[in-house]
Amino acid sequence: MAFDQENQTSTRFIHDAWVGVKWLRTMGRLAGMAEVHYQQWMPRAYRRIKNKPQFFEDLENEAQEQIEALAESLRGENPATETFEQKMGRYATARRDAEYQVIREVIVPPPPEPETTADEAMPEPEWAVVYEALAEANAALDRVWESAAERPPWPTSDQASG
Numbered sequence: 001m002a003f004d005q006e007n008q009t010s011t012r013f014i015h016d017a018w019v020g021v022k023w024l025r026t027m028g029r030l031a032g033m034a035e036v037h038y039q040q041w042m043p044r045a046y047r048r049i050k051n052k053p054q055f056f057e058d059l060e061n062e063a064q065e066q067i068e069a070l071a072e073s074l075r076g077e078n079p080a081t082e083t084f085e086q087k088m089g090r091y092a093t094a095r096r097d098a099e100y101q102v103i104r105e106v107i108v109p110p111p112p113e114p115e116t117t118a119d120e121a122m123p124e125p126e127w128a129v130v131y132e133a134l135a136e137a138n139a140a141l142d143r144v145w146e147s148a149a150e151r152p153p154w155p156t157s158d159q160a161s162g
Contacts, residue, residue: 027056027057028057030064031056031060032056034107035052037107041108063106063107066098067095067099070097070102074093075090
């Protein structure tokens with residue numbers, strides 16, 4: 001019985017993984033990356049998206065256009081003395097740098113700062129109360145230090161014999 005139950009669990013996992021892979025294949029790499037980012041780091045914004053597949057497909061198309069434009073500008077001019085391998089390396093580096101920059105800015109932007117209303121905002125502290133609490137804490141520390149100074153930290157001959 002344990003084998004059947006374990007087998008059902010593993011079969012369910014394989015099915016879920018296959019469905020997920022199939023779903024991600026229909027969606028582009030950048031769109032999948034953006035959706036996971038929105039789900040994890042910006043759940044409120046993710047819930048507000050009406051047509052999620054279309055939104056992430058449009059986001060990926062926009063990102064691809066930006067990557068192409070940025071990569072072209074990063075490539076620069078073709079030097080006359082450049083070999084084929086050097087040119088391919090320069091093109092690959094420009095593409096990688098463009099992808100990195102666009103992914104950071106468009107696909108996985110930093111989450112927005114939490115919006116606080118006047119009710120949620122932290123009130124300004126009453127400084128007189130803060131100063132009074134600090135004074136009380138300092139006085140308590142002074143008493144501790146004074147009592148510690150009255151007796152040495154090592155046992156004395158009076159304490160050892162007692």
